[in-house]
Amino acid sequence: MTPTLSIGKMTALLMFLAINFQSCVKDTVSKTYTMYKPVYKTTAEVRANIKNDAALPVSNPGKMFVLSNYIFLNEIDKGIHVIDNSNPANPVNKYFIAIPGNIDLAVTGTTLYADLYTDLVTLDISNPSLVQVKKITENVFPNRLYSGGFVANNTKIITDWTKKDTTVTEDVNMTTNGNFLVDASVFAVARPGSSANKAAVGISGSMARFTLLDNYLYTVTENALNVFNISHPQNPVFSNKINLPFGIETIYPFKSNLFIGSQTGMLIYGTANPAQPVQAGSFTHARVCDPVIADDNYAYVTLSSGSRCAGFINQLDVVNIQNLQSPKLVKSYPLTNPHGLSKDGNTLFICDGAAGLKVFDAADQNNIKLLQTLDGIDAYDVIAFNGIAIVSAKDGLYEYNYTDRSKVQQISRISFNK
């Protein structure tokens, strides 16, 4: 006998289906992406490993400092390359000093100062082939972040990163209606740090956050000026902290003044009392990045926009600082995307990003003339002294001879391992 179906039975069946399938109604998305996980070491392990290691290829250069025949080049968050520059036409990458969390350095005499995440490390470099840790000053850089804004485990130090492919499955509605989002752990390192890929110079440079003046080491953080007494160079003593407006980027010493570059202007601090610098003047500009250098009468400020820097200004500002209490803009010169700069006599070098290294005659601040553009390099920072310009670029460390400044010539290059 063939069964027949009534409307009542059909309705009951549909209700049965709806109830029993309700728990199976899910919208999900499986996401596969790459994430980076930090490799931690204990503080004791890291400190025990600060010594001369075999040279490593340069991958992510940061600040650089030149002392005598050596270039000390920071590898961001990893350590310092020691490059023998006895022959600028043939520099030799000789050693690597592993200092995890390092982005800044300064060198005086036989002593090198470097940050080790939140600590300050003092190294004896009298024998560059056998550096020795002399002192570690703890927690003098609180609130430090690793490049990318990553916040580390407080009890350990990040020494490396590992790449890992990860798949997670989650509710579609948790990812804003199916939009492509990345796991929060990736976003945790998704912003560039304040020092990313910015090389720095030493005494005559423009991007440094550590600098030396007489018997004091001055360091700047995002919002503070730290003062260390280095009367005994290998026993630095933290002596003062001066609060500054947020957005501090660089510090540059000239004579008895400190020129501090911030994202909104240039601050000038006098060091009549070197342990207690006092603000002498300031120069305000639009919110951009602005490394600064100075000489007797003028400060040179490069303003640049970019992914980290706000604004749309790319130019050189020349500022009259004959009256420190009232700096005045002399003239602005348009540039492409300027970064570090250096001046030797009347010759001004400006790293203009992808537009290359530009050489100017700065004898007349009202009429600075472009002498030469060395293109083909994406230049970040430059140290110019004694006829040799050392340039940190995206793809390598270049050296140029400028004894004839109308015909600046490349004499060597160490390629970076990108």
Added chain:
Amino acid sequence: MKSVMGIVLSFFILSITSGQDSLSEKKVKLSSISQFGLLVGESGESATIQLINGIKKDKWFAGFGAGIDFYVERGVPLFIDIRRDLTNGKNALFLYADGGIYFPWLNFIQKEQRPNSTMAPGAYYDVGLGWKLRGKNKRGFLLSAGYTAKQDKGKTTFPTWNPAITGFENTAGYYNYKYRRLVLKVGIQL
């Protein structure tokens, strides 16, 4: 997508011609099903329309179907449909099962929500139970309820901060979407 729409159009033409066939049910006969469905899932309610063209004999029907599925993201399922009447008489209970491929066909807004992305097809299935009311000229009015799922895949590229190289690099993210819904359909079979 043009080829997919071409297939959909051909089903419309087939559905008109199949309605003119008058062979006996004991013989193989062309048949066409047009359906409108209400989809209910975790993300809310939406609609689907389907056209299935195939052959039927006795209690069996088999055919190829195409449709448009508007749930969360617009797409076109192409599938094989098999169904069997479980009962005789004027009102017949039937079971159906569809299986095939779901092609994402995002509208403008959905594309804007997924920048730098490419989409790829995934699996599609639909199983359920229905009730067929026979009308004049052997037309059938269909009412069915079932469980259906569609799946598609996306790949998107985006700059990611790589702390190992202290810089941004372009990385790819791979996404596998699965939408599981209840479906209530009404339609006619010619």
